[in-house]
Amino acid sequence: MRKLFFSPENSPSSSSISQFPTFSRQAGSSPSRLTYADSVMNRTLRMAEPIIMKWNPETTTVAAVTSLFYENHREAKELIQWVNNLQKAMGLVVMENTNQEKLVRAQNLMQIAMKRLQKEFYQILSMNRAHLDPESVSNLSSRASTRSSTSGYEDDGDDDIRAANQLIFSEVEGASRAAMADLKLIAECMISSGYGKDCVNVYKIIRKSIVDEGIYRLGVEKLNPSHIHKMQWEVLDVRIKSWLNALETAVRTLFDGERMLCDHVFARSDSIRESCFTEITRSGAMTLFGFPENVVKNSKKLPEKVFGALDMYTAISNHLPEIKSIFSFDSTTNIKTKAETSLITLSEYVKSALNDFELAILKDSSKTPAPGAGIHDITIDAMNYLSQLADHRSILTEIFPESPPPEHNLLPETYMGLTNPDDPPPSPISVKIAWLILSILCKLDTKSKLFKDASLSYLFLANNFQYVVVKVRHSNLRHMLGDKWLLLHEYKVKQFASSYERLGWGLVIExxxxxxxxxxxxxxxxxxxxxxxxxxxxxxxxxxxxxxxxxxxxxxxxxxxxxxxxxxxxxxxxxxxxxxxxxxxxxxxxxxxxxxxxxxxxELFSDRVEPGTTLPFASSSVGFGSPCSFERW
Structure with a gap:
């Protein structure tokens, strides 16, 4: 108690001291005279009791149904002040071991006041849900930051805009700030009086319901694995898109605003701030950050799922610094870990998906040639897949930081168009994409042997290589493979076209x-x-x-x-x-x-062939060269 009442940081304020009797005891005074503690207690009881009893919810109807902070804010602050003084007076009585009857009376008053303040705390939290929603609280900081950064700018037009914006936000901002200030005032009073648990319990119940409701309204719910596995991709894709929007709002508004409110209300106690924020947000945050891992582990394997995984990876990766900042308490480590685990799971899934893609190409054994030696379905599907992947090249670079497996390093430098030793080496993901395209080209070479006529085989290769080249040139694949790769494969198209002319039209020319x-x-x-x-x-x-x-x-x-x-x-x-x-x-x-x-x-070479047209196809091994030699490509 000595430490509590006489340490510098807990010493009574000048305004509080001024309300205590300012006399001192003299040596040798009679024991029948009042002690200093008794005098302070008598005066404090005389001043505090009327206002505390006035707002006792159990004795007056008005006090039971009316909010003190709403009806009479000045009187509310006065009640807080006298509760603080009553606490100090009780401390003096305890130290001097004087009139215990007065101490019991003071304690009863303290309990009545705490019930009143707990009720006020609950009413402020409940009645100001709109003003204390995380978005409003979060915007307080951003608007203050904006005002600070532009306060020195002297432009009449901008001044008018700022004034108009201030009018729009002033009412909401003022209400939010007032409610936050009142909550902080009550919380500090109750905690310093030893009733912090009652205050914290009310705060946790109300604010947790707000966070949980916010997560639900954002469309995020905890799904069991069997439900996800049965879900059609179209439905799951909608949920993923909804989750992407939810993550943005939850991190930058819901969790950030809740952290700011918690830090403000319980600014005097680090431990209370931490326990409140952790308990309020844990359930919602774990559901939100665990969604990607749940999806990739339990949903069906589909080629298009990789793009949802990349979008989710991008979202978490972009917001990870904010997540770490908001959930910086030791007790929220598991929340940060959940977000990081989802990143790792998504990364491994993307790597696995690309390996499955390569394996699917190599295993394709269809014997139906492309009509008219045109574009094969495998060329269209594979290149569309890779061009969409290239739209995520920055994230793919993050997912593939290391070199590809040793067998992929067998790519000759000429295949990538690297003939100058001073050329910078391609990135690991560029090598991976180049290898996948090479797998496609090798498969196309095998498909070309389905044609009985060798000239038709070359026309098929020219058509399909041209499709690959055009797809690379007009997508982000160009940035990954480079212009030298394009020049090399454009030259290959010309070679195939020349071979087609020589074999297909040679008799006419001769x-x-x-x-x-x-x-x-x-x-x-x-x-x-x-x-x-x-x-x-x-x-x-x-x-x-x-x-x-x-x-x-x-x-x-x-x-x-x-x-x-x-x-x-x-x-x-x-x-x-x-x-x-x-x-x-x-x-x-x-x-x-x-x-x-x-x-x-x-009239030759129409871009389509009529259905039912019979073409000179055969499944024999008529061909040219090796099925897939690097020298050929």
């Missing part, structure tokens, strides 16, 4: 003389026209079944064929076509005009 004037006899001219008619007609009939889906590749191949066929035929036609006019079989010999040839070429 049927045309490089110099029409070298044909000196009429028979040579006739044979040349006959050979061109036959080969051109056959090849055009065959090639009309094939497609080139990319417009730029289609135009390049058409231009190349026009240079090699149309121009050569026009020269042959201009040189010898009219000289055949006297022949009875001219119409048979010269079946095509240059315009006819140009028209036939322009």
């Amino acid at each position: 049927s045309l003389p490089s110099d029409p004037s070298s044909l000196t006899s009429r028979d040579q001219v006739k044979e040349t026209f006959r050979k061109f008619n036959r080969t051109f007609d056959e090849v055009c009939m065959k090639q009309s079944l094939y497609v080139i889906t990319d417009s730029s590749l289609r135009d390049e191949i058409k231009k190349s064929l026009a240079r090699k066929i149309f121009c050569s035929y026009r020269e042959l036609y201009d040189t010898h076509g009219r000289t055949m006019g006297g022949d009875r079989n001219t119409a048979v010999l010269v079946r095509f005009t240059p315009d006819d040839v140009g028209h036939r070429l322009s």
